[in-house]
Amino acid sequence: MDTIGSLILIFISAALINNFVLHYFVGICPFLGVSRRIDTAFGMGCAVTFVIAIAATLSWIFTYFILRPGAPLPGWVWTQLGGDPAVTINLSVLSYIVYIFVIASSVQFVEMYVRRFFPPLYKSFGVFLPLITTNCAILFACLLIMQNLADPKALWGLHQALALAVGGGVGFTIAIVLMAGIREELDLADVPRPLRGAGVALVVAGILAMAFMGFTGMDKGIETAFSSLLK
Amino acid sequence: MLTPITVTLAATTLGSIAVGMGWVLGWANRTFHVEVDPKVDAILAALPGANCGGCGYVGCSDYAEAVARGEAPISLCPPGGAGTAAALASIMGVEVGETLPYRAVIHCSATLQQRLKRTAYRGEPTCAAANLVAGVQGCTYGCLGLGDCMRACDYDAIEVVDGLARIDYRKCIGCKACAKACPRNIISMVPFKADRIMIVGCSNKDFGPVVKEVCSIGCIGCKACTKATDLFTMKDNLPVLDYDRYDPAAVNMQPAIDKCPMESLVYVGKPSRQDLAAVAAEDLPNRVEADFKTTVDDTEWRG
Numbered sequence: 001m002d003t004i005g006s007l008i009l010i011f012i013s014a015a016l017i018n019n020f021v022l023h024y025f026v027g028i029c030p031f032l033g034v035s036r037r038i039d040t041a042f043g044m045g046c047a048v049t050f051v052i053a054i055a056a057t058l059s060w061i062f063t064y065f066i067l068r069p070g071a072p073l074p075g076w077v078w079t080q081l082g083g084d085p086a087v088t089i090n091l092s093v094l095s096y097i098v099y100i101f102v103i104a105s106s107v108q109f110v111e112m113y114v115r116r117f118f119p120p121l122y123k124s125f126g127v128f129l130p131l132i133t134t135n136c137a138i139l140f141a142c143l144l145i146m147q148n149l150a151d152p153k154a155l156w157g158l159h160q161a162l163a164l165a166v167g168g169g170v171g172f173t174i175a176i177v178l179m180a181g182i183r184e185e186l187d188l189a190d191v192p193r194p195l196r197g198a199g200v201a202l203v204v205a206g207i208l209a210m211a212f213m214g215f216t217g218m219d220k221g222i223e224t225a226f227s228s229l230l231k
Numbered sequence: 232m233l234t235p236i237t238v239t240l241a242a243t244t245l246g247s248i249a250v251g252m253g254w255v256l257g258w259a260n261r262t263f264h265v266e267v268d269p270k271v272d273a274i275l276a277a278l279p280g281a282n283c284g285g286c287g288y289v290g291c292s293d294y295a296e297a298v299a300r301g302e303a304p305i306s307l308c309p310p311g312g313a314g315t316a317a318a319l320a321s322i323m324g325v326e327v328g329e330t331l332p333y334r335a336v337i338h339c340s341a342t343l344q345q346r347l348k349r350t351a352y353r354g355e356p357t358c359a360a361a362n363l364v365a366g367v368q369g370c371t372y373g374c375l376g377l378g379d380c381m382r383a384c385d386y387d388a389i390e391v392v393d394g395l396a397r398i399d400y401r402k403c404i405g406c407k408a409c410a411k412a413c414p415r416n417i418i419s420m421v422p423f424k425a426d427r428i429m430i431v432g433c434s435n436k437d438f439g440p441v442v443k444e445v446c447s448i449g450c451i452g453c454k455a456c457t458k459a460t461d462l463f464t465m466k467d468n469l470p471v472l473d474y475d476r477y478d479p480a481a482v483n484m485q486p487a488i489d490k491c492p493m494e495s496l497v498y499v500g501k502p503s504r505q506d507l508a509a510v511a512a513e514d515l516p517n518r519v520e521a522d523f524k525t526t527v528d529d530t531e532w533r534g
Contacts, residue, residue: 066244074240084238094241098248105252109259116263 001036005226007163009219014167017218020137021175024207032201034037041180045173047129048167051107052138056165060149060158067091067098068149092150099142107133141168150188178208178217199217253286270322277318278308283385283406285309289294298323309405329420333405335398338417339374340432340497343394345372347449352460362414369445370497372434374417381413400426400500425479426501434494436467450495459487524531 007082018024022033027048034044039141065073069090079085115122120130131137144164148156182204274295281291286307288294290313297303298319304326305319320327343349348369355362358379361367367375376394388402389409398409400423410418417434431450435442439451452468462477462484463470488496 062248074244077240077243078236081236087239089240091237091241091244094244097245102253107254108256110257112256114264114266117266120463203355 003159003186003212005223007159009222009226010160010163011167011170012222013176013219014164015171016212017173017215019024019175019212019215020140020168021172022205022212024140025209026140027135027172030131031179032137033174035179035183035201036175038177038180038184041176042173045169045176047132048135048137048172049169051103051110051132051135052141052172053162054106054110054162055089055103056141056145056160057136058100058106059099060145060156062098062102062147063095063149064155065087067095068152070152070154077164088163092146095146096139099146101140103138104133126221137172138144142150154191175208175212179205182208191203232455233396248533253472268299271295272320273322274298277315277322278309279444281404281406283404283405283408296360304322309407331424333420334400334403334423334500335405335409335418336421336430337374337380337396337398337408338419338431338434339372339395340361340394340494341370341373341446341448342392343376346373347445349446354400359414370435370442370449372417372436373446373449374416378410379412379414380418383408390433398499422474422525424474424477424502427476427503428479428500429484429493429496431470431472431492432497436469438468440492448494453492453494455490456487456496459490460484463487 021027030044035041050206069092070088074089076090078089105130141164145161147154183201186200233458236514276291278291280293286294288297289362294303294307298305305323305325308315317327346368350366352361352367354364357376358377361375361377374395376391376396378391378396380396381391383410386402386404388399390399391398401439405420407420410420421430432451435446435449442449442451450469454465457463457465462473463483468474
């Protein structure tokens, strides 16, 4: 597989096959909370995609240079202090706290930036941007990237991390917009009283997740298609 | 040997990341600073913050922005009333006009016994449902007494007694929620120039004989009140009181009340001395008021 092919595969895998919301069940809170109307759901999806890309870039930089086992920066400090270069310094215990840190501050930064330069966007995002800070889909993307940086033999580059992050964000947008479309129709349906609101939303989310199971195995097909294309 | 080194490295890493991020955010805060009109904050602080929508805007902050832009008049806030209007006027530097508190009134004054031709209704206990069924009660205009307005009221100001909804004007803030909820549209908003004002307590647009069949106190459209005072005009067999000219302090409405053969002209608001004297001997039942700090439960148990 060439690089472009693997990037496309990572993207499609994160967006559809292993959809963050409907396969891993992360980011459920905004998925249920902000999926009442299609336009706000799309706004939330775009905001998440934006933040996830920034957070993934930052967390890739931190993981690659500082946190992963045998990272260059602490290793350099270690040898400067007169330590044995053969010893691997492993700071991956810090990953969670650093990721949360990175996500929170990048969300803050994005909020200030958008408020200054895109006031209408800020007005429509308003409530959602601070909410994204606690969106587990973003932390999940960072942790997936960390997993792929743990093995020194198969290190991911920034481009692969970005493909995963943007794919995940697009997948989140697809899921939340689909959900919002269904829920808009659901408002007109005669739902039994005990199931109204969150109950029927969860049932619909489950059915949607089952539908997304249909994408399983699609990666093999795409891989075959790519390899036959290259021949 | 390795552990203290790792710990030191971890602490240094986190510390430097914290300092770096803090510096970036501080820089961004200064660079991307946005000037917010201080008037909006001041207006928002002066508003009651009920977010009732009585002004016609989405919420208090939306109204505050509209006022600060000069697009909305300062007197639209029903819960705030004259006090808020004065506060907004001093913030915006404009003159206060006269603002009257608009309160909901129910244009029906017949209790369950006075409404005739009623049949037992065992359907969904809401006015909206009962209104779809023919023959629940003879009068197709009057109050159904199933309390849709009571449930719509966020301020606990409406109560159904003897099958007739009644408004507690000590609690009503004029948010129009009941007027929107009433399926028969017999609740309207009226300017209260005094604590006690007159309203037309009937909504029946039929002719006299038809009204007499369905209600023992309903307006028969005899026009007697229009002859007693010129404040009334007839519309659809009902007198309409001109609230622009009606001033409870200046106009004596007693001739009109004396002329009315039914009991369709009623006073609402604060009871008069005579009213209080009339019921002074009666025992008041012990009232149980809902404690909103502990009980938030609008479940309707229907067995």
